[in-house]
Amino acid sequence: MTDIRHAEHAPLGAFERWLTLWVALAMIAGIVIGALAPGLVQAIAGAEIASINLVVAVLIWAMVYPMMVNVDFGAVAGVARQPRGLLITLAVNWLIKPFSMALLAVLFFDYIFAPWIAPEDAQQYIAGLILLGAAPCTAMVFVWSQLTRGDATYTLVQVSVNDLVMVVAFAPIVALLLGVTEIAVPWQTLVLATVLYVVLPLAAGLMTRRILGSPAAIEAFTARIKPWSVIGLIATVAILFGLQGEVILNRPFVILLIAVPIMIQSYAIFALAYGAAYAMGVPHRIAAPCAMIGTSNFFELAVAVAISLFGLHSGAALATVVGVLVEVPVMLSLVAFANRTRNRFT
Numbered sequence: 001m002t003d004i005r006h007a008e009h010a011p012l013g014a015f016e017r018w019l020t021l022w023v024a025l026a027m028i029a030g031i032v033i034g035a036l037a038p039g040l041v042q043a044i045a046g047a048e049i050a051s052i053n054l055v056v057a058v059l060i061w062a063m064v065y066p067m068m069v070n071v072d073f074g075a076v077a078g079v080a081r082q083p084r085g086l087l088i089t090l091a092v093n094w095l096i097k098p099f100s101m102a103l104l105a106v107l108f109f110d111y112i113f114a115p116w117i118a119p120e121d122a123q124q125y126i127a128g129l130i131l132l133g134a135a136p137c138t139a140m141v142f143v144w145s146q147l148t149r150g151d152a153t154y155t156l157v158q159v160s161v162n163d164l165v166m167v168v169a170f171a172p173i174v175a176l177l178l179g180v181t182e183i184a185v186p187w188q189t190l191v192l193a194t195v196l197y198v199v200l201p202l203a204a205g206l207m208t209r210r211i212l213g214s215p216a217a218i219e220a221f222t223a224r225i226k227p228w229s230v231i232g233l234i235a236t237v238a239i240l241f242g243l244q245g246e247v248i249l250n251r252p253f254v255i256l257l258i259a260v261p262i263m264i265q266s267y268a269i270f271a272l273a274y275g276a277a278y279a280m281g282v283p284h285r286i287a288a289p290c291a292m293i294g295t296s297n298f299f300e301l302a303v304a305v306a307i308s309l310f311g312l313h314s315g316a317a318l319a320t321v322v323g324v325l326v327e328v329p330v331m332l333s334l335v336a337f338a339n340r341t342r343n344r345f346t
Contacts, residue, residue: 030241041242060304062232068205085286092294093136101133104261128319137296148288193308284345
């Protein structure tokens with residue numbers, strides 16, 4: 001098994017602990033900037049080539065690349081050590097979660113919330129939620145694993161295998177679900193976004209690991225570049241809300257409506273994965289991260305693809321950012337539950 005000391009992150013840092021607050025402040029800042037300097041935000045929105053916004057592409061890479069450096073494909077050889085945990089992870093992430101999220105999105109925005117949401121806006125929010133559901137978490141899982149005293153080695157295995165599957169499964173699943181919900185699928189843009197924000201960062205991360213060599217060097221390098229990930233996320237959220245400011249000020253309850261299916265999905269997926277792990281006799285140190293990886297979202301990817309497919313002004317992009325807003329409170333509540341129920345596992 002590969003040395004994975006770099007995967008054993010410290011407990012929740014200041015940024016992760018207060019992620020919801022930083023995102024909320026970035027939202028407020030974006031709305032203020034959009035009102036005071038609309039020309040600046042519009043200029044950023046107009047910097048596009050082949051449906052890819054160049055400013056946002058740089059910011060997304062700043063978010064995604066540090067995470068991909070942590071992914072060690074050499075750890076995939078450890079799958080045979082506990083195949084049941086990985087089986088649950090893959091089944092929940094790729095056979096259940098994208099489809100349940102799409103179902104909830106349609107249920108709420110085409111039916112339950114229909115009296116308050118225009119049909120064209122509802123389609124955008126559904127698209128954003130589909131993108132969230134099809135992008136299971138990567139880097140933040142290491143944090144949740146640490147907080148639940150999870151097996152760091154096996155968590156690395158789960159994340160690495162999950163990213164390998166994402167390379168080939170993300171675009172087809174998104175295209176399928178968007179098509180089923182009668183949302184136009186720009187295949188060329190979807191494939192381009194997947195290559196740009198999944199394949200290339202993974203390849204760059206793998207190359208970086210090989211160049212750096214030792215786990216200590218990799219850990220030191222990721223520590224140095226981690227602040228850029230924070231900057232990228234905050235700046236992207238600010239830009240999005242600068243463009244969405246008028247909509248949000250006129251209909252602030254939209255944020256709450258979008259959050260409802262996301263929260264239901266999160267708790268339901270955790271219950272399914274955690275319950276399956278318990279029923280199958282998976283040890284808690286594997287069961288807890290196993291449930292967390294499906295519950296949490298790779299929101300950086302979802303935000304990037306939403307912007308590429310539907311634009312910075314879109315409701316789809318707004319929906320993915322709401323996913324960032326509710327992520328940490330929900331996950332911390334599930335961490336607390338997992339820790340309280342540890343003794344029930346053998």
